[in-house]
Amino acid sequence: MNELTGIFIQEHISLNALFNEYSKERNVERKNILMKDIHRQLFAHFKEEEMYYFKYEDNIKEIVLTLSRLKSEHELLTALIKKNNPDMPNFVKFLMVHEHIEENTIYPELEKHIKKEDIAALLKQLLKQ
Ligand SMILES: [Fe+2]
Numbered sequence: 001m002n003e004l005t006g007i008f009i010q011e012h013i014s015l016n017a018l019f020n021e022y023s024k025e026r027n028v029e030r031k032n033i034l035m036k037d038i039h040r041q042l043f044a045h046f047k048e049e050e051m052y053y054f055k056y057e058d059n060i061k062e063i064v065l066t067l068s069r070l071k072s073e074h075e076l077l078t079a080l081i082k083k084n085n086p087d088m089p090n091f092v093k094f095l096m097v098h099e100h101i102e103e104n105t106i107y108p109e110l111e112k113h114i115k116k117e118d119i120a121a122l123l124k125q126l127l128k129q
Pocket residue numbers: 046049070074098102
């Protein structure tokens with residue numbers, strides 16, 4: 001696994017932990033703070049993935065459809081989370097399937113094609129944010 005994939009998977013783990021914490025939290029104020037963290041981390045993660053995915057989209061014909069599905073899901077998940085009361089259990093189930101496709105199909109496929117210098121450039125961009 002390259003360093004970039006490692007960061008993305010780590011971000012999935014961190015997001016999943018935040019959702020878990022949110023679902024267990026009963027204090028409304030604390031829930032609001034957690035939701036702000038969820039927004040920030042989720043949007044940053046989508047943005048990073050899209051910088052990575054679409055750089056290679058034209059080179060990898062086999063996964064073009066999956067990439068476009070994932071991009072639409074980012075838009076849908078963004079719209080849902082921006083609602084005040086998204087249906088959380090369903091939202092999380094949907095996100096888990098999305099992450100599963102990325103970790104098992106897209107990240108490994110992109111790893112076969114990405115150039116070392118691009119990994120370094122993308123890592124540099126991610127660390128700047
Ligand atoms: Fe994603």
